[in-house]
Amino acid sequence: xxxxxxxxxxxxxxxxxxxxxxxxxxxxxxxxxxxxxxxxxxxxxxxxxxxxxxxxxxxxxxxxxxxxxxxxxxxxxxxxxxxxxxxxxxxxxxxxxxxxxxxxxxxxxxxxxxxxxxxxxxxxxxxxxxxxxxxxxxxxxxxxxxxxxxxxxxxxxxxxxxxxxxxxxxxxxxxxxxxxxxxxxxxxxxxxxxxxxxxxxxxxxxxxxxxxx
Numbered sequence: 001x002x003x004x005x006x007x008x009x010x011x012x013x014x015x016x017x018x019x020x021x022x023x024x025x026x027x028x029x030x031x032x033x034x035x036x037x038x039x040x041x042x043x044x045x046x047x048x049x050x051x052x053x054x055x056x057x058x059x060x061x062x063x064x065x066x067x068x069x070x071x072x073x074x075x076x077x078x079x080x081x082x083x084x085x086x087x088x089x090x091x092x093x094x095x096x097x098x099x100x101x102x103x104x105x106x107x108x109x110x111x112x113x114x115x116x117x118x119x120x121x122x123x124x125x126x127x128x129x130x131x132x133x134x135x136x137x138x139x140x141x142x143x144x145x146x147x148x149x150x151x152x153x154x155x156x157x158x159x160x161x162x163x164x165x166x167x168x169x170x171x172x173x174x175x176x177x178x179x180x181x182x183x184x185x186x187x188x189x190x191x192x193x194x195x196x197x198x199x200x201x202x203x204x205x206x207x208x209x210x211x212x213x
Contacts, residue, residue, distance in 0.1 A: 003036040010050035011037070014066055017052050023070040027078075031100035032070055037063075039125055040091040061114060062206055063091045064153060070097075075174045075186050075200070076149040078103050085144070085166065087137035088153035088208065092118040096127045098151070105129040106144050108137045137208060140166045147171055154208035155182040164195060176205045 015033040023029060038049035040063055048055050054062040073094070078084065080102035089095055089109035095118075098105045107129050109115040115134040122129065133141065137152070138160045145166035152163070152175040159177060167173055167189040176182030184200040 003039070007036060007038055007050075011035075014050045014052065018067050018070050021052075021067050023067070023074055025070075025074045027101050028070050028073050028097070031073075031097045032066055034100060035093065035096045036125070037066070037093060040093045040096075040121075057091045058114070060206065061088075061090050061111060063093050064205075068203060068205075069094050071184065071200075072151055072153070072174045073097050073101070075184070076151060076172055078149060082148035083144070083146075083168075085141055085147045085150045085163075086153065087140070087150065087163070089118050089132060090114060090153060092122045092127065094151070094153055095122060095129055096125075099127050099129065103149070106131045106133070106141055106147070108133045108135050108141060110134070110136055138162065142166060150174070152176065152208060153205070155179070155205035156208045159185070159187070164189070176203050178202075179207075 011033050015029050018032055019029055038046045041049050052065055052067050054065045057063050078101045082103045084098050084103040084105050086095055086107040089107040095105055095107050119132050140162040146168035147166055148168055148171050150163050150173045155176050157179050163173055169189055171189045173187040175185050177185045181202050182205055184203050186198040188196040190196055
């Protein structure tokens with residue numbers, strides 16, 4: 001669990017790469033520069049930790065590409081104290097980024113082994129989400145709604161209605177929609193019935209699986 005000067009230097013290089021790709025939010029860049037991403041990966045793959053690529057973490061899941069994490073986070077426009085729901089805890093790296101931005105994070109993971117591992121790991125390195133839940137991300141977390149932001153970290157073939165309904169007015173849902181390739185999509189809730197939709201190009205995610213429990 002070491003974080004050395006070498007790691008810090010590699011992180012600054014990663015921040016530079018992500019910024020060159022178009023990420024401008026200084027808080028997001030600061031979070032990428034601060035979080036020891038190598039600790040979220042198996043020790044044999046330290047060399048891959050600060051390359052701007054996704055990487056397998058077991059259970060057919062990946063730790064997302066840092067640029068993608070930064071891109072989705074930037075779209076959320078988080079303000080300190082915002083309530084954020086994360087669908088797909090995974091390794092917990094995206095969770096850590098959301099926490100660095102001062103949000104209250106509620107996160108759902110449907111892979112039992114990942115859920116157990118990440119639940120133990122995050123507090124060990126100082127990251128404490130409000131709630132980590134083992135369950136079906138398609139259903140969201142109605143008992144904690146409404147949320148200022150919802151982020152889906154896996155490819156969804158369609159937009160789950162419960163997620164839209166759990167957004168606060170003015171809240172933002174960031175979700176990659178599609179089967180083989182996904183379109184990064186942002187929904188902003190205008191009022192009870194109306195949502196504004198924006199699309200931001202193509203990404204590739206592992207699929208969001210439902211009813212896995």
